[in-house]
Amino acid sequence: MKILFFNPTIINKKYVMYEALRGSAFFRRPNYDAMRIAYLLREHDYTYFDERIEDIPKIVPDLIIANVPLNLSDYTAKTVREYWPNHGKIIAFGFFPSIYPHQCHKNYDSVVVGDIANILDRIVQDFQSGALCPQYEALKSKHFRVDRRIESRSGFTPILSQIKTTMGCTCVPASRDYCFEKIMHRELEQWDINEAAEETGRIKRKIIFLRDDDFLHDPDYAVDLLEKTWRYKKRWIIQTGLLFNDNRLLPILREGGVRIIYLKENWLGHNLINDINDRDYRKEKELQIRKIHKNRMIAGVKIRLGFDNETENFYRQLCKFLINIKADFIQVAACMPIPGTSTYTRLNEQNMIHDDLTSFDQWMPVVHSDRATPQALYTWMESLRDRFYSWDSIIMRNIAVARNIGFYNSLFFHLIPNLSYRTNFLEKVGYPP
Incomplete structure (x- = not known):
């Protein structure tokens, strides 16, 4: 199964071909939750896409996991459908979905409140069986290992x-x-x-x-x-x-x-x-x-x-x-x-x-x-x-x-x-x- 993690960024940091990456590399680190998810999904075809360092990957994912920050909620909802129209189910997690889960239902197939790594196994199983829930609650954190x-x-x-x-x-x-x-x-x-x-x-x-x-x-x-x-x-x-x-x-x-x-x-x-x-x-x-x-x-x-x-x-x-x-x-x-x-x-x-x-x-x-x-x-x-x-x-x-x-x-x-x-x-x- 092809799973893609989408990490959006503000326009000032966005990758532009043939231009130097924005900001100092000292602060340019991968999303830590994406590394935890990569470890949990190591048996799947997992792709990490970060708008700060690369252009849109040429893949057709079955499942998209979108990190939704507070300040990029509208941008993320619009961009993820623009990049992959009519391809795959989209799951939203992060600060905005955890605070405003009900506002996310119209833009995403499923919403996670809290730490997605804790409930990822269930999400993958539900997706494979065609029974993805509209919302998941993940209030505890038990997964620390990363890829x-x-x-x-x-x-x-x-x-x-x-x-x-x-x-x-x-x-x-x-x-x-x-x-x-x-x-x-x-x-x-x-x-x-x-x-x-x-x-x-x-x-x-x-x-x-x-x-x-x-x-x-x-x-x-x-x-x-x-x-x-x-x-x-x-x-x-x-x-x-x-x-x-x-x-x-x-x-x-x-x-x-x-x-x-x-x-x-x-x-x-x-x-x-x-x-x-x-x-x-x-x-x-x-x-x-x-x-x-x-x-x-x-x-x-x-x-x-x-x-x-x-x-x-x-x-x-x-x-x-x-x-x-x-x-x-x-x-x-x-x-x-x-x-x-x-x-x-x-x-x-x-x-x-x-x-x-x-x-x-x-x-x-x-x-x-x-x-x-x-x-x-x-x-x-x-x-x-x-x-x-x-x-x-x-x-x-x-x-x-x-x-x-x-x-x-x-x-x-x-x-x-x-x-x-x-x-x-x-x-x-x-x-x-």
Whole structure:
């Protein structure tokens, strides 16, 4: 049976023949669910089609699995029928079908709410028997293994692989209304640590991006995994908001091979407008990043902006603050509460949020108020990225930390990500959330 996975993208990232691929390869990784599905469908004729790196494949699929992001729901529904008119059944999964399943029924033969990998066997059996259900519920996640052949395709990053050992949201309560993991995985599921270690050993690349929502939400599991995989000499990229809850963690992460730590949004707290003017707060954050640098690791800072009480002056102060605390790079996401959450409902009732889901990509602000329009917020965010990722800023920040983190780390784990963020900013293509 011929099965095709369709991964759509925005027009700015779409593949164009005889033109360079858009954005930095550092962020150009295959859809992780597609890799999990490839493993489960290894007995079938499975094709992964990604609009970022290739033209339409010349195949006639029996079954099409379409990933439908929030901001591309209309585009995906139109495009999939345009590419394969009257060919095969189409199954929709992803963020939009999981939030608005009933709106998908008119465009797709079947809709999956939640993690499709958990219910894929049943879907294939129903399709083969001609009894495909209009809707499937898949609220638990139990499949972690992936087929990595997709990662080696031309167009994707050649320097790192990705792995996920935990499915589900581990955010602090104040951040849960913004978390995509909460949409797809209602319950927290953790991979058997021995299987996760074995999978790490099978990865041929040196650098691994660990996609867990918070690697340190279970510090004992994290430490055990690094100990079991130490012999493979991997270099890890992780994210966490709980790094400084335990003083023993930094040396263990360093010895385990961690080289980049993304500090999640809750690390900066939830009162940033006032906190950045607090001298003690600035010293605390600078000291914490200094501890990361002394352990020869790089600190990336994830920031959620675009709230209704922000001003242009706040963005100028924020850029100065981030440079002064010696953040190695920043990843800015616009405030985007998930539809259906209490935050989204409150803002919607106050007419403070866009109802056009095409803007829900974490790049464009969707919250507005009397003090700032979404366009003004976007302009200020772009100004922040422009200042932070200017050539002068990148070079000066790299020189400032090279002594602590070492030449190798400053080149491969500091300079390359900074240049990658700069490239995506200049080409206006964003980066994966």
